[in-house]
Amino acid sequence: MPFQNRDTAMSEIIRLANVGKNYGDFRVLQNINLSIAKGEKIVICGPSGSGKSTLIRCINHLSPHDVGTIHVNNVELDGKNKNVGAIRCEVGMVFQNFNLFPHLTVLENCLLAPMKVRGKSRAQAEETAMRLLGRVHIAEQAHKMPSQLSGGQQQRVAIARALCMEPEVMLFDEPTSALDPEMVGEVLDVMVELARGGMTMLCVTHEMGFARKVADRIIFMDAGQVVEIATPDEFFDAPKTDRARNFLSQLMH
Amino acid sequence: MTFDFSAFWSALTSEAFFRGACITIVLSLLSHGVGILISIPVAVIVDRGSGFVPGVLKSLVGILRGAPTLLQLLFVWNALPQFFPIFREPWFTPFLAAWIALSLNEAAYQVEINRAALKAVDPGQEAAGKALGLGRFQIFWYITLPQAMRVAIPPTVNEFITLLKITSLASVISLQELMSTASRGVSTTFQFSEYYAAALIYYLIMVYALVFLQGKLERKYSWDRSKAETSNDPGVVQKAMALMRRA
Numbered sequence A: 001m002p003f004q005n006r007d008t009a010m011s012e013i014i015r016l017a018n019v020g021k022n023y024g025d026f027r028v029l030q031n032i033n034l035s036i037a038k039g040e041k042i043v044i045c046g047p048s049g050s051g052k053s054t055l056i057r058c059i060n061h062l063s064p065h066d067v068g069t070i071h072v073n074n075v076e077l078d079g080k081n082k083n084v085g086a087i088r089c090e091v092g093m094v095f096q097n098f099n100l101f102p103h104l105t106v107l108e109n110c111l112l113a114p115m116k117v118r119g120k121s122r123a124q125a126e127e128t129a130m131r132l133l134g135r136v137h138i139a140e141q142a143h144k145m146p147s148q149l150s151g152g153q154q155q156r157v158a159i160a161r162a163l164c165m166e167p168e169v170m171l172f173d174e175p176t177s178a179l180d181p182e183m184v185g186e187v188l189d190v191m192v193e194l195a196r197g198g199m200t201m202l203c204v205t206h207e208m209g210f211a212r213k214v215a216d217r218i219i220f221m222d223a224g225q226v227v228e229i230a231t232p233d234e235f236f237d238a239p240k241t242d243r244a245r246n247f248l249s250q251l252m253h
Numbered sequence B: 001m002t003f004d005f006s007a008f009w010s011a012l013t014s015e016a017f018f019r020g021a022c023i024t025i026v027l028s029l030l031s032h033g034v035g036i037l038i039s040i041p042v043a044v045i046v047d048r049g050s051g052f053v054p055g056v057l058k059s060l061v062g063i064l065r066g067a068p069t070l071l072q073l074l075f076v077w078n079a080l081p082q083f084f085p086i087f088r089e090p091w092f093t094p095f096l097a098a099w100i101a102l103s104l105n106e107a108a109y110q111v112e113i114n115r116a117a118l119k120a121v122d123p124g125q126e127a128a129g130k131a132l133g134l135g136r137f138q139i140f141w142y143i144t145l146p147q148a149m150r151v152a153i154p155p156t157v158n159e160f161i162t163l164l165k166i167t168s169l170a171s172v173i174s175l176q177e178l179m180s181t182a183s184r185g186v187s188t189t190f191q192f193s194e195y196y197a198a199a200l201i202y203y204l205i206m207v208y209a210l211v212f213l214q215g216k217l218e219r220k221y222s223w224d225r226s227k228a229e230t231s232n233d234p235g236v237v238q239k240a241m242a243l244m245r246r247a
């Protein structure tokens, strides 16, 4: 690796410059510029179809961008397999529908990638996995199948599974919207703990209590663009744009 | 009308019947094995893309599924040697010809089973694998394939049972499998019921063994509560009877 200025290398972990993406004629993302510092917690919100999922899926190349550049940890996401692989190792992701592997036990879910991608031994991987399952308060379920767990438990396993790769950044795409209301809290608690531990996090969520509690910045998106970036207090108490005001008033009802 | 039990018994325990049954089961296993090996990559290619290669493969599958199996057997046995002198050598036996014809035929059917099974796997599984940094092949091998297999097992075993019975067609290219062994016995002694009953016993044993194996496989690949707890599963006998009725 070339010599780099340690300060900028340490502080900025994700940079999007002029990022755009189209599906045919439809512009899902336009001119996104974003710099995210290590340890920062970002909450992304906006109306349905505004491109929130697409934006965070660009960051680990699940939805490749067409225009602009994305750097993660100073590696450019240029579609080369080597770079994509390196970035995916550093970027964990939690999905709305959990996407646990149903044919593997909870523990095996957590072992697969560390062993096959990171090349860890089973013993090493298991030690990490059990520690992280403990951190999401589910270690005692390690030998169950995912289908034997509640939604909230499954989502906590999904968080642990992503953490087992020891990523630098965690992406969350509406992690609580598929959950029954009584299970939302247990998942948010885990996410708050993770935030307190210093993890860099990008969360698409409409849980405004969570946003106020942990977010350093809120990104408000509409129609494929970043419309507003503000601190939670600014955003919730005094949104600058009409579109954000509309969105917030709808959210209250 | 009498049933000559001793003739039945001696047919059942004869070396000829045992050999015939072995040829039937080995031919079925080899044909289905090769068929499955061919069908998996073909299913993936046909599903992934539109273009020249998937187009050609799709038409081939269409031809193989459309043509009667009997025609395919006769074609491989009689027509291949006309086109390619290499197939005129003595090593090109009826067994080999049947193996080639049935493998291709099975592959065509299995492609459809595999495609349906692969489609049944939630695309979110692949996304989760990618997000964890797993490569394409790793995702296929560790995530997609085991989940698709669960879906594919019942129709695949059905397909195999059908194949087991279709091997009897190979008697037209003078392969001495189970059915032609029985027919040969009948043609010399005219003891229809005795010889056919002996063949039936062999077929039943083979099918029952398969159904038993299917149950074991299905249990191995059942990972949700509902599956693991099923107790009102139809018994092996009912399943076998249902399957025997089909072909």
Ligand SMILES: Nc1ncnc2c1ncn2[C@@H]1O[C@H](COP(=O)(O)OP(=O)(O)OP(=O)(O)O)[C@@H](O)[C@H]1O
Pocket: A023, A028, A046, A047, A048, A049, A050, A051, A052, A053, A054, A055
């Ligand atoms: N594969 C695709 N092909 C075509 N259009 C797509 C595809 N994926 C997403 N879109 C469109 O892109 C737009 C943005 O989608 P995206 O999923 O990023 O929105 P979102 O903000 O996450 O919405 P939601 O709150 O409903 O999850 C939507 O209008 C959607 O219909």
Ligand SMILES: [Mg+2]
Pocket: A052, A053, A054, A173, A174
């Ligand atoms: Mg979304």
